Amino acid sequence: MLLARLEPAHVSGRSIMSAALRPIETALSRGGCEDFLYEEAAMLDEWRLDDWIALFAKGATYEVPAAGAADDVSAAKALFYIADDYHRLCQRVERLKKDAAHSEFPHSDGLRLISNVRILGNVDGGTSIGCAFVTYRSKNDVTDIFFGHHRYVLRHIDGAIRIVSKRTLLDMSSLRPQGRVSIIL
Amino acid sequence: MGFETPRSNAGTPWVREDRDNHRFKVARQAFTDKEVLALERRAIFDRCWIYVGHESEIPNANDFLTRSVAGRDIVFNRDRTGKVHAFFNICPHRGATVVREKRGNALGFQCFYHGWAFSNTGTFATRIANGNYPEDFGQDKCTDLTAVPRLENYRGLYFLNLDCDAMSLADYLGDAKKYLDVVMDQTETGMEIVGGTQEYSIRANWKLLVENSFDGYHAATTHSTYFDYLTSTVGSMTQPFTGSNQSRAIDLGNGHALVEYPAPWGRPIAQWIPAWGDAVKAELDAKFARLAKLYGEDRAHQIAHLNRNIVIFPNLVINDIMALTVRTFFPDEPGFMTVNAWAMAPKDETADLRKWRLYNFLEFLGPGGFATPDDVEALESCQRAYRNHEQAGWNDISKGMMKAVPATDDEEQMRCFWRGWNRRMSQAAAS
Numbered sequence: 001m002l003l004a005r006l007e008p009a010h011v012s013g014r015s016i017m018s019a020a021l022r023p024i025e026t027a028l029s030r031g032g033c034e035d036f037l038y039e040e041a042a043m044l045d046e047w048r049l050d051d052w053i054a055l056f057a058k059g060a061t062y063e064v065p066a067a068g069a070a071d072d073v074s075a076a077k078a079l080f081y082i083a084d085d086y087h088r089l090c091q092r093v094e095r096l097k098k099d100a101a102h103s104e105f106p107h108s109d110g111l112r113l114i115s116n117v118r119i120l121g122n123v124d125g126g127t128s129i130g131c132a133f134v135t136y137r138s139k140n141d142v143t144d145i146f147f148g149h150h151r152y153v154l155r156h157i158d159g160a161i162r163i164v165s166k167r168t169l170l171d172m173s174s175l176r177p178q179g180r181v182s183i184i185l
Numbered sequence: 186m187g188f189e190t191p192r193s194n195a196g197t198p199w200v201r202e203d204r205d206n207h208r209f210k211v212a213r214q215a216f217t218d219k220e221v222l223a224l225e226r227r228a229i230f231d232r233c234w235i236y237v238g239h240e241s242e243i244p245n246a247n248d249f250l251t252r253s254v255a256g257r258d259i260v261f262n263r264d265r266t267g268k269v270h271a272f273f274n275i276c277p278h279r280g281a282t283v284v285r286e287k288r289g290n291a292l293g294f295q296c297f298y299h300g301w302a303f304s305n306t307g308t309f310a311t312r313i314a315n316g317n318y319p320e321d322f323g324q325d326k327c328t329d330l331t332a333v334p335r336l337e338n339y340r341g342l343y344f345l346n347l348d349c350d351a352m353s354l355a356d357y358l359g360d361a362k363k364y365l366d367v368v369m370d371q372t373e374t375g376m377e378i379v380g381g382t383q384e385y386s387i388r389a390n391w392k393l394l395v396e397n398s399f400d401g402y403h404a405a406t407t408h409s410t411y412f413d414y415l416t417s418t419v420g421s422m423t424q425p426f427t428g429s430n431q432s433r434a435i436d437l438g439n440g441h442a443l444v445e446y447p448a449p450w451g452r453p454i455a456q457w458i459p460a461w462g463d464a465v466k467a468e469l470d471a472k473f474a475r476l477a478k479l480y481g482e483d484r485a486h487q488i489a490h491l492n493r494n495i496v497i498f499p500n501l502v503i504n505d506i507m508a509l510t511v512r513t514f515f516p517d518e519p520g521f522m523t524v525n526a527w528a529m530a531p532k533d534e535t536a537d538l539r540k541w542r543l544y545n546f547l548e549f550l551g552p553g554g555f556a557t558p559d560d561v562e563a564l565e566s567c568q569r570a571y572r573n574h575e576q577a578g579w580n581d582i583s584k585g586m587m588k589a590v591p592a593t594d595d596e597e598q599m600r601c602f603w604r605g606w607n608r609r610m611s612q613a614a615a616s
Contacts, residue, residue, distance in 0.1 A: 078380035081553035103558035174384035182558035
């Protein structure tokens with residue numbers, strides 16, 4: 001198995017090349033995963049959605065089950081907030097780039113904090129990664145907080161880490177008062 | 186059908202209808218004022234039939250769930266014989282919340298505060314040592330859970346009424362029953378709520394969501410990005426959305442109304458789109474053939490191919506569109522509502538079609554859909570802008586008033602709601 005490690009990104013300012021897109025050299029370490037996840041968060045904070053969608057492998061999925069759902073809940077049987085296959089995920093990005101995506105026009109301000117990163121083990125298609133998150137979304141003088149944990153399957157494809165699946169589990173009892181998941185968490 | 190509606194400025198000060206000159210105005214104060222909300226609670230939420238839940242959410246004997254309904258905390262459950270009950274979730278002793286789980290299965294409930302316990306029929310079931318209370322204590326039922334005054338169902342949809350003297354649910358629903366039948370007749374095996382609830386909130390007045398839930402006029406502008414997506418998914422927009430002769434708004438009386446119309450999206454009952462594949466096509470063809478055999482081609486077409494957005498006054502929405510959603514909402518404040526939304530489906534649906542139904546639901550509906558968040562943005566922007574109501578005081582809901590047959594993208598369905606609202610509010614204000 002090809003293992004790789006990411007170079008830490010020497011960041012100042014918000015417009016450097018993504019560390020995640022650099023060639024993978026060695027092991028998929030926790031530090032490497034952290035770099036990758038921090039870069040992903042920065043892309044979303046900065047509304048670099050084309051960079052963000054490029055992190056996903058073809059055929060990847062992105063899901064947000066209903067608040068409080070179990071980690072292994074199935075979108076084929078339960079009602080989620082978001083259950084995107086790759087086609088719809090790409091369409092989600094295309095939609096969010098339009099001024100007519102009214103909920104995010106003008107773009108909300110946001111900040112994503114990632115912590116408690118763990119390598120959970122190998123699964124079909126790649127390596128399972130878990131982390132905790134807190135995401136702030138601010139618009140029209142109202143700030144909403146989303147918190148929970150992400151479950152990723154990451155994989156090396158052509159020398160770079162790619163997301164095979166991302167599942168965002170909200171550790172909240174309901175979506176009140178946030179009301180919507182119009183940003184990507 | 187419908188009620189006698191004032192021809193001009195009678196009723197409340199918040200609704201102005203001028204039928205002769207085709208003008209319909211609603212005061213923005215009706216969305217912002219605390220006294221209006223207090224009167225709504227008295228005139229509407231304490232008097233109308235209010236949706237609680239669907240029988241499939243508590244499928245087995247002894248199942249229970251808890252939820253907030255019309256500002257009350259309710260236990261909705263079945264007893265050991267399967268009979269359905271609804272209780273106020275408050276201990277008769279000192280008022281603690283008795284059932285604190287969202288759902289479960291239990292023969293009885295015990296209040297954690299002092300340990301009073303109740304069977305799932307609501308009867309007090311605690312032995313207290315002699316000498317503490319008089320011997321006849323509790324014979325007046327003061328130790329039992331308090332049942333809601335009225336609980337009735339239509340085709341598995343359970344409603345409560347806080348007014349003991351209210352008309353029956355069947356009479357209250359009136360002509361709406363006919364369209365609930367159109368929704369429920371899509372299978373003979375019964376309908377069920379699919380796993381999970383979307384519990385969210387909107388920083389806007391509840392009546393804004395009533396209007397929005399069957400507003401055909403806003404679709405093209407508010408949801409242009411959804412239609413872009415739909416074009417990418419179904420190919421071209423081959424079917425008319427509005428302006429079709431099958432597109433119409435219908436007054437169902439009592440403040441209920443609906444819009445019915447063809448649309449280009451896939452419908453799991455039973456309008457196939459290529460993305461669903463050949464196996465699903467065969468299943469949908471078979472479904473349509475069965476409906477045609479049971480009900481004839483016309484009704485089968487209505488059930489399978491036409492969409493309908495139904496509002497049951499005051500706050501139940503059943504939208505039979507690219508998926509089937511049941512949605513209800515309650516005002517916490519003039520500018521804040523809580524929303525519960527569910528997906529409903531035929532019990533006999535195959536796993537494959539169920540998967541596509543849920544996939545389809547999420548393409549438009551709910552907090553992460555390609556449309557609902559933009560509705561939420563619109564509603565919240567209205568609520569913010571209503572701060573200007575003292576100088577810019579009136580919403581216009583006149584579109585299509587001159588037409589003999591109003592279309593989906595007219596505003597007749599909203600006028601039906603507002604007439605029902607106005608009538609009930611003016612009666613309560615006068616009493």
